[in-house]
Amino acid sequence: MEIQEIIIKANKLILEDEQNQNQGTAAAATTITGTGDRCNFTKLPWHVVVEIMLKVPIEGLMRCRYVCKAWHELLLDPSFAKLYHGGSSSPTVVVLLQSSLFPHGNSGALYLIDPQEQEPSTIIAKFDHFPYLESTLVNSCNGLICSCDVRMGNPIYISNPVRGEFLTLPKGKTNPDRQFVSGFGFSAKSNQYKVIKYSEFVEIYTLGSGAWRRSKRVPPARHQSLFGIFFNGALHWLVKLPNQSVLIRCFDLDDEKFRTIPLPLSTFYEANFIKTHVGVLGDCLCLSSIVASISSDWEIQIWVMKEYGVRESWIKELTIKYPTPWEHWWNLRSIKVVTCLKNGEVVFDCEGSPAVYNVEQERFGLLKPNGISLTHVNGIAHAPSFVSLKDIAMGDGLKLFNF
Structure with a gap:
């Protein structure tokens, strides 16, 4: 029909x-x-x-x-x-936002990249006049991108770069002087997109509602990253509790409740909390961590959870050992999985330097779109879509802008 x-x-x-x-x-x-x-x-x-x-x-x-x-x-x-x-036509690409605050050889811009390791990656689109070049990418969901000003907590933007549309959410009540974490995702149960922001309390903005609403108080914890990873209908953060135990805290967007996911049966995450990130590799939740190694100075370990929520299903999927061609990278504090390509290569965000790891050849390569080296960038996985914000945010009363 x-x-x-x-x-x-x-x-x-x-x-x-x-x-x-x-x-x-x-x-x-x-x-x-x-x-x-x-x-x-x-x-x-x-x-x-x-x-x-x-x-x-x-x-x-x-x-x-x-x-x-x-x-x-x-x-x-x-x-x-x-x-x-x-x-299946819409493949995962990588979005790189180079902030105008750190114009290291290039002015601020947002790039849609088709990442490749062997050849210069292709720039699908570049937006030099994006409205939030001083903001940080939060995450992407169903073709929409969320970003915010991490210094103030506001404004928060939702955009679709393929259609050139964006809207600015109204300010929430979260005190910008306190640490806050946020995330963006989709509730399949209610068929709604939601933005989450919290410090002491959870604030929820449902696109189309026109206003933030406050939910329950959040148990105290130290968050490894400000931005949640959207997977399986929930946002995920790696947290350290007051008793120093480390686990994954998730917020289900359907019932709007917090749950916990246990880590692999290992104690090194407590010592490597700062050097560990939650991500998504293929169709699984994953952990990327820099750990000490007996045979070398250190190594990168990638763990994946084959069966969501089941602790025993964690397996070590990939180990990247020292040395490599990029020896100066081995003083990194952390490395994040961005996405996995169809050929099995893995795209990483190495503290603002995007790179592709060839698993078979066991080597890194800088992600150079059209031969351009980019640094000081945020990178996220993104599935482009032609869906319009006008259809999603009906009833918001917010003005839709074009760029």
């Missing part, structure tokens, strides 16, 4: 396009076909066009928006966004 609705809309637009063909559209058609003739692609049955579009990589779709009015409307149609996001 959704495809049929798209077809009806698109057919009407094609008729308009044929009646109002102009030089700009003709030039775009020439680019697609390589000839000066009318783009033959538009002669295909429209249901075939939709099926083809659902298989086009996100980089190509972003360019297809400017070919003709019919394609533009198709790609921004909510029904197409739902179909594209629900399929």
Whole structure:
């Protein structure tokens, strides 16, 4: 039914396009076909066009928006966004935000990267006029990105870089003078997106509600990272309790309750709390940690939880030993897993320097989009989507901006 609705809309637009063909559209058609003739692609049955579009990589779709009015409307149609996001066409890419506060050789910008280890990684899109270049990436969920000003706790932004949309959330009540942690995710039960921020109390902002609401008091703990990792419907933080024990605290976005997840049967996490990060590797929750090694000065250990919530299912998935070509990296305080590529390579955030680790060759390589070295960046995994904030945040009363 959704495809049929798209077809009806698109057919009407094609008729308009044929009646109002102009030089700009003709030039775009020439680019697609390589000839000066009318783009033959538009002669295909429209249901075939939709099926083809659902298989086009996100980089190509972003360019297809400017070919003709019919394609533009198709790609921004909510029904197409739902179909594209629900399929396997939208691969995980890496978002890198280079803050304008640390312009190390480059001005502040946000990059969508197709990471590769063997060749220079491709920049899918670069946004030089992003509205929050002095903020920090919190996380990504279903094609939407959350970021905030960590110095003040506000403002918090939700954006979709593929559509060039963003909105600014109203200020919460959390005291910016106190440490706060935050996260962004999706509740499948309520079909709602939620932003979480807490210090002593939990504050919850549901997109579309228009206001923050305060929940229960939070048990005291020291958080390894300010930002929660969204996985399996919950946000996760590595915490150290007042009794010095270390565990993973998670906040379920469905029932809005805290739970705990035990760490592997090892005591080294208490001593390596600062050097350990929670992440997601493949379809599993993971831990990346820098630990002392008998055979070398230190090593990176990657543990994955094969069965979510079951302590006995933790296994050591990967060990990266010293030395490597990047010996100057071995004084790092921590290393975070960003994502795992289809070829098995792992993308890491090494304190602001993005890198790709080739498991088979056992070597690191700098992630250089288009040959450009980037430092002082935040990196997160991101699944691009054409979903519109207008549809998600209806009722918020917040102004939607474009960049």
